[in-house]
Amino acid sequence: MTTDLPSTIRLNPQDNVIIALKDLVAGAVIPGLEAALLETVPRGHKIACRPIVAGERVIRYGQTIGLASRAIAPGEHVHVHNLSMGGHAEAQEFSTEIRALPAPAENRHFMGYHRADGKVGTRNYLGILTSVNCSGSVARFIAEAVEKQGWLDEFENVDGVVPIVHGTGCGMSGRDEGYETLFRTLQGYARNPNFAGILLLGLGCEVMQVPDLVGRGRMRADGNIRYMTIQQTGGTRRTIERGVEQLKEMAAVANQAVRAPAGLEHLVIGMQCGGSDGYSGITANPALGVASDLMVAHGGTTILSETSEIYGAEHLLTRRAVTPEVGAKIVERIRWWEDYTARNGGEMDNNPSPGNKKGGLTTILEKSLGAVAKGGSAPLTQVYKFAEPVTERGFVFMDSPGYDPCSVTGQIASGANLIVFTTGRGSVSGYKPTPCIKLATNSEMYARMSDDMDINCGDIVTEGVSLEAKGREIFELFLRVASGEKTKSEELGFGGAEFVPWQMGAVM
Amino acid sequence: MTTDLPSTIRLNPQDNVIIALKDLVAGAVIPGLEAALLETVPRGHKIACRPIVAGERVIRYGQTIGLASRAIAPGEHVHVHNLSMGGHAEAQEFSTEIRALPAPAENRHFMGYHRADGKVGTRNYLGILTSVNCSGSVARFIAEAVEKQGWLDEFENVDGVVPIVHGTGCGMSGRDEGYETLFRTLQGYARNPNFAGILLLGLGCEVMQVPDLVGRGRMRADGNIRYMTIQQTGGTRRTIERGVEQLKEMAAVANQAVRAPAGLEHLVIGMQCGGSDGYSGITANPALGVASDLMVAHGGTTILSETSEIYGAEHLLTRRAVTPEVGAKIVERIRWWEDYTARNGGEMDNNPSPGNKKGGLTTILEKSLGAVAKGGSAPLTQVYKFAEPVTERGFVFMDSPGYDPCSVTGQIASGANLIVFTTGRGSVSGYKPTPCIKLATNSEMYARMSDDMDINCGDIVTEGVSLEAKGREIFELFLRVASGEKTKSEELGFGGAEFVPWQMGAVM
Ligand SMILES: [Ca+2]
Ligand SMILES: [Ca+2]
Ligand SMILES: [Ca+2]
Ligand SMILES: [Ca+2]
Ligand SMILES: [Ca+2]
Known part of the structure; x- marks a missing residue:
């Protein structure tokens, strides 16, 4: 530890308090603080860095954390004895502290995968999305089979095959908030731009039905989606074989994606x-x-x-x-x-x-x-x-x-x-x-x-x-x-x- | 399909109804049923096979499913028109239908793994049990590392290493029914006799704390248990290394288990x-x-x-x-x-x-x-x-x-x-x-x-x-x-x- 390390930090230029980074004793001289420290302040606690009048806002992170319950001098410890929520801090206010950010000095971009729906991915995965826990193991078997067969290496733009496995999807109501939340979650994953394609896999008899997830429209704008159930496909082995075939087709499409500049x-x-x-x-x-x-x-x-x-x-x-x-x-x-x-x-x-x-x-x-x-x-x-x-x-x-x-x-x-x-x-x-x-x-x-x-x-x-x-x-x-x-x-x-x-x- | 297949099934010798195994037409002759079928009965529906008086119990699976709401003749269709719950069938009765089972003609046994607590396993796995989702991936990495290293093959009595991974263990109350239920579940897995040993793995800062799970007593009577957290061990790579070492020690003990006769x-x-x-x-x-x-x-x-x-x-x-x-x-x-x-x-x-x-x-x-x-x-x-x-x-x-x-x-x-x-x-x-x-x-x-x-x-x-x-x-x-x-x-x-x-x- 060198001695020129700061003993306090000011988290925002507008703050009227600073934070002790170590235990500080009364009389300590704090760079940037005009007065010497008036009392002992433990690490993590606040010190007034400007005079604060009674009823004035105490500002940390550039935002109000409460009101001074009495006048506070620079160098004083700020805590429960002189800071409280007060009436103002508790008031429900809407849109009263909107501050525009400064415009950036330069245009920046990243290199991403541009998708058919206008979104841009930062990765280029194929997903095996499961509707229910009961198709989770088979989703993993399919991904393992792909890895074992080695052909994915030929598709060098594809980052891999990701089984998305979870513990729910059945043993639940089919028409409540829990169902709707899971439904949104699964559809959201299917549409995340970091996926170049989705294989949707169900068991067949679950509450969260694959046809409902697929819906009437296109689940993905690029059409790079396949779906099946284990029961309809005829069991584990056939589902693995068919899943691998489908992923091969999807990988050929996914491999055409290349990174390009994106705002x-x-x-x-x-x-x-x-x-x-x-x-x-x-x-x-x-x-x-x-x-x-x-x-x-x-x-x-x-x-x-x-x-x-x-x-x-x-x-x-x-x-x-x-x-x-x-x-x-x-x-x-x-x-x-x-x-x-x-x-x-x-x-x-x-x-x-x-x-x-x-x-x-x-x-x-x-x-x-x-x-x-x-x-x-x-x-x-x-x-x-x-x-x-x-x-x-x-x-x-x-x-x-x-x-x-x-x-x-x-x-x-x-x-x-x-x-x-x-x-x-x-x-x-x-x-x-x-x-x-x-x-x-x-x-x-x-x-x-x-x-x-x-x-x-x-x-x-x-x-x-x-x-x-x-x-x-x-x-x-x-x-x-x-x-x-x-x-x-x-x-x-x-x-x-x-x-x-x-x-x-x-x-x- | 041969024609000598049964058209009905009696599920228990005490039953006074039989079940149609296919759609049957009025007048059909059912083997074992004295009268001809009195009316058309669809597949899956019940047929009286004995005279049932009004108010008598209707018996299926040897158990009461309701009371005859009027007299029913053999060969009659039994359904909502002549069978109801009645007062009796709804009554809450305790210990009124206890029937001893016949003693078996012979002694049987199986070959299992006798554990220190007196229980017997049917399998001989090592488990990596996770306290929280946040240690799930590392549990899998440890199991993958063991598989990759290949040394488990030397321990021929060990069936494998099983990561037990789930979605919860934090973001929950630490003192409600949900916590207690998860606690029992994790302890129960640690003690299941199909495990010859348990490596308990936490992240460190979760609600479901590893020390609480281990408790004051011995979590397993055989002492073949290790535990650690990723935060205390110093991150993913060190945890994998240490976990593999611990499993090696545990595998040596687990490998001493051999199948022996068990009642x-x-x-x-x-x-x-x-x-x-x-x-x-x-x-x-x-x-x-x-x-x-x-x-x-x-x-x-x-x-x-x-x-x-x-x-x-x-x-x-x-x-x-x-x-x-x-x-x-x-x-x-x-x-x-x-x-x-x-x-x-x-x-x-x-x-x-x-x-x-x-x-x-x-x-x-x-x-x-x-x-x-x-x-x-x-x-x-x-x-x-x-x-x-x-x-x-x-x-x-x-x-x-x-x-x-x-x-x-x-x-x-x-x-x-x-x-x-x-x-x-x-x-x-x-x-x-x-x-x-x-x-x-x-x-x-x-x-x-x-x-x-x-x-x-x-x-x-x-x-x-x-x-x-x-x-x-x-x-x-x-x-x-x-x-x-x-x-x-x-x-x-x-x-x-x-x-x-x-x-x-x-x-x-
Ligand atoms: Ca690749
Ligand atoms: Ca069930
Ligand atoms: Ca083995
Ligand atoms: Ca969080
Ligand atoms: Ca947090």
């Missing part, structure tokens, strides 16, 4: 955090926020999700909503979640815990901002249900649980062709057909799990790298990965177990 | 039906009932499940319960199911549908008997929750949804070392570590899917094979498969996708 309006990036730690909210998440804003400024789309982590702090998003109607959708989802957890015998509670408070988080707004910080400061252009197709550009929200594999599954079904995932404890996972970039929140975990982590954001603390610089580094990796550079989790072969549809309703 | 009291057979058809209730299910009774008479255990399929006909089981306390547990589960489906916005309804009635099913008792027939006529010795360890011998009930992979998962967690599965439409599936015997209900499907089906029960109709003979054939296959003979689904390699814990509660 960033064709990138749809699902943002996720999992295994958060005390650094998530000061390193990886705000750095990703910078990258998200850059992507949005360039015309791209970023998806924030994990509704349970913004509960009670939905004002953070309603204020950024481009219209009150968009903001109202957030509120509608929050009400839905209250009903969903109540009918399952639980309740929503996102308030700072005693442990959160000890770590320096004062209000529910501040806690939730740690997660919302991934979404930068761009206006919120639309709100989607889980697995609903994302059609608006810019910064959007898709409703989902916080549970990583389930949330990412919804984002990919919504059309995400790239995933970025911040983690403090070290999550290892991949989500075929979509590449996943891992951002480590701290240098210790990065050093220990460097085979799994794509970027270390811990150096914001350990080496004083700026959030702006880290955000640009993440943004540049977005473009390289979108253009074909493999992520760590792709190199390791992840993605065969992480398809986890949101299962709602009774298992019957 | 049938060590067989625990999970019974399942999936993709039922009009033949299920007259061929495979009652034939399995004969085999179940044989197994129970020999001291073995058979598990009936699929609570949603006995709903409204729970009297069938309460009357066979060895004590009123055991019967009351069935009723308690039924009440639980009513609450479970109601809070999920659905309802229980097992009444015969118009299609059922057209097919010849008159009352809810009769419809449910089609499923319950798998359990023969033995007394019901105990009732268990999903995945609860089965400790009583004889015919028992374990609560579960009807959904095949989920129900079987519970049975294996409860200790099943053999699964038998009747299917009409043709289900293809396997459930490592436990072999699964498939019984086809009809000859047409058997011919079409013979690679997947172990026994054809359709010949009861197409060749006049007796239920008794078919039951003995099934029973003999139980012993051969328990002793090591591979089932069709084992030969095909099934069992890698069908671990489906019962997910209850909100995904958070």
Whole structure:
């Protein structure tokens, strides 16, 4: 450790608080802070960096986390004794904090696979999509047979065959919200641009019927889709043989796709955090926020999700909503979640815990901002249900649980062709057909799990790298990965177990 | 088709109705029926084979399906016009129909793996059990690495390494019924005697914590268990290396197990039906009932499940319960199911549908008997929750949804070392570590899917094979498969996708 490392971080130029990066004692001299530290402040806690009058907004991440309950002098510790939610911070406001992003200095592009429906893939996989758990093993057998036979190597533009296997699709109602959610999820995967073709495989007698999924229209605009059931085909061996033949035909079509320049309006990036730690909210998440804003400024789309982590702090998003109607959708989802957890015998509670408070988080707004910080400061252009197709550009929200594999599954079904995932404890996972970039929140975990982590954001603390610089580094990796550079989790072969549809309703 | 095939079947010697195996016209002469057929009777419908007085019980499968609503003559069609539930059939009775099974003529045994806790395995696998979806891919990588390295071939008594991967374990409450159910399921797999050893693998930050699963005692009596988390081990590559080393040590121990004679009291057979058809209730299910009774008479255990399929006909089981306390547990589960489906916005309804009635099913008792027939006529010795360890011998009930992979998962967690599965439409599936015997209900499907089906029960109709003979054939296959003979689904390699814990509660 060198002594010129920063002892505090300011997360946004507009902030009137800074965050201690180590335990600081009264009287310490903080560069950039005019006064000496007035009292002892533990690591992770806030220090006023400007005079704040009683009733003034306290700003972190450039956003309001509460109101000063009395006057606060620079160098003072800011926490529960002088900061509270107040009336203003709790008020439900719509579209009151819309801030345009600066126009980008240059045009950027990536190299992707242009699809018949106008979307662009970052990968070129063939998928074997299963309607029900009961066709899962056979889907894997087909993929194994293809691999064993070796002919896929001749189709050098095809990234591989991906079985999409799950635990549901039957033993469920055929006409409730759970069914509709699974239906959207499966259709969304079939249409994700990272697939060049889909073999849809059912057993035959399941609730989630293959003909219903295929529907009357074309399930894929390119027509590169086949479907069958094991029962109609005559059992496992015949289904494997026929599936391999069909994939051979589909691979010939898929192999004609080549990467070509595509504007960033064709990138749809699902943002996720999992295994958060005390650094998530000061390193990886705000750095990703910078990258998200850059992507949005360039015309791209970023998806924030994990509704349970913004509960009670939905004002953070309603204020950024481009219209009150968009903001109202957030509120509608929050009400839905209250009903969903109540009918399952639980309740929503996102308030700072005693442990959160000890770590320096004062209000529910501040806690939730740690997660919302991934979404930068761009206006919120639309709100989607889980697995609903994302059609608006810019910064959007898709409703989902916080549970990583389930949330990412919804984002990919919504059309995400790239995933970025911040983690403090070290999550290892991949989500075929979509590449996943891992951002480590701290240098210790990065050093220990460097085979799994794509970027270390811990150096914001350990080496004083700026959030702006880290955000640009993440943004540049977005473009390289979108253009074909493999992520760590792709190199390791992840993605065969992480398809986890949101299962709602009774298992019957 | 030869003309000497039976045109009707009597499912039990005590029955006062027989079932038409084809459409029969008035005046037809039915062997064994004294009167000529009095009216036209469609295939699948009932014909009185003895005079039945008004108010008398109508008996099918040796069990009451309702009361005659008026006098019925031999040769008359029995259906909604002369058969109803009546007061008696609906009455909740406990332990009123306990019938001892005849003692077996000979002692039988199988060749199994005797474990340290006194249980006996029918297979000798090593398992990689995952606490959470987030360790699923790495569990598979470890199994793939073992296979690639080839050293497992030296341990010829070991059947293989089985990754047990699922979609849950986090994004859930840590203290509700859903958590407890998953906890029991994972512990049950760790202790199933078909595993010679368990490597328990977590990510680290999940709700379902590895240390909680391991607990304070020994998770396995033989001590052949290792556990680790990916985060503590330092990422994917190191976890694979370490996991392979640990499995090598465990394989040396597992390889010392050899098959030795075991009494049938060590067989625990999970019974399942999936993709039922009009033949299920007259061929495979009652034939399995004969085999179940044989197994129970020999001291073995058979598990009936699929609570949603006995709903409204729970009297069938309460009357066979060895004590009123055991019967009351069935009723308690039924009440639980009513609450479970109601809070999920659905309802229980097992009444015969118009299609059922057209097919010849008159009352809810009769419809449910089609499923319950798998359990023969033995007394019901105990009732268990999903995945609860089965400790009583004889015919028992374990609560579960009807959904095949989920129900079987519970049975294996409860200790099943053999699964038998009747299917009409043709289900293809396997459930490592436990072999699964498939019984086809009809000859047409058997011919079409013979690679997947172990026994054809359709010949009861197409060749006049007796239920008794078919039951003995099934029973003999139980012993051969328990002793090591591979089932069709084992030969095909099934069992890698069908671990489906019962997910209850909100995904958070
Ligand atoms: Ca290739
Ligand atoms: Ca999280
Ligand atoms: Ca998450
Ligand atoms: Ca072997
Ligand atoms: Ca079933």
